[in-house]
Structures are given as C-alpha cells and as structure tokens.
Amino acid sequence: MGVIESMKAVLASPAPRSRPDDGSNGAYWCDDCDVRIRDVDLEGEPVCPDCGAAMRFERATGRDCAC
Structure with a gap:
C-alpha cells in the first residue's frame, strides 16, 4: 500500500468514539503501588x-486518563 492509499484509508476510517461524560475530573494515584x-x-x-x-489527585485534561 502506498502513501496515498494509506492516507485515504486513515481519512476514511470512522472517528474514535469519545468516552461518555460521566463527570470525572481525573484520578487518584498511589505513587508507591x-x-x-x-x-x-x-x-x-x-x-x-x-x-x-494517601493518594494524590491528578486531573485529566481532555484525555481518557490522567496519565
């Protein structure tokens, strides 16, 4: 498959489904575990x-996780 065909395939593929808005603002992390x-x-x-x-809070900024 050439570059042009690869680009066409990428542009034609459906967009990924976004996560539903469940009100999450981030996650709590334990740095030790x-x-x-x-x-x-x-x-x-x-x-x-x-x-x-105690776990620390890390806020997600538009991503699926607070990594």
Missing part, C-alpha cells in the same frame, strides 16, 4: 487499597 482510582469510582477518602497511603 501504581494504583489508579478514577474520582467517580472512589467512595470516601482517597486512600490506597493496597498499602493504605
């Missing part, structure tokens, strides 16, 4: 379920 919990999935205080340490 690499555990991530989205803010909408958290109940109570942001404490790591693996080690019990």
Whole structure:
C-alpha cells in the first residue's frame, strides 16, 4: 500500500468514539503501588487499597486518563 492509499484509508476510517461524560475530573494515584482510582469510582477518602497511603489527585485534561 502506498502513501496515498494509506492516507485515504486513515481519512476514511470512522472517528474514535469519545468516552461518555460521566463527570470525572481525573484520578487518584498511589505513587508507591501504581494504583489508579478514577474520582467517580472512589467512595470516601482517597486512600490506597493496597498499602493504605494517601493518594494524590491528578486531573485529566481532555484525555481518557490522567496519565
């Protein structure tokens, strides 16, 4: 497949579906355990379920995750 055909294929492919807006603003992270919990999935205080340490909040900026 040539460059022109590749570009045509990319432009013709459907756009990726965006995630539904569920009100999430980011996720809480445990830097020690690499555990991530989205803010909408958290109940109570942001404490790591693996080690019990406080988790830090990182805000997503238009992406699917707060990486």
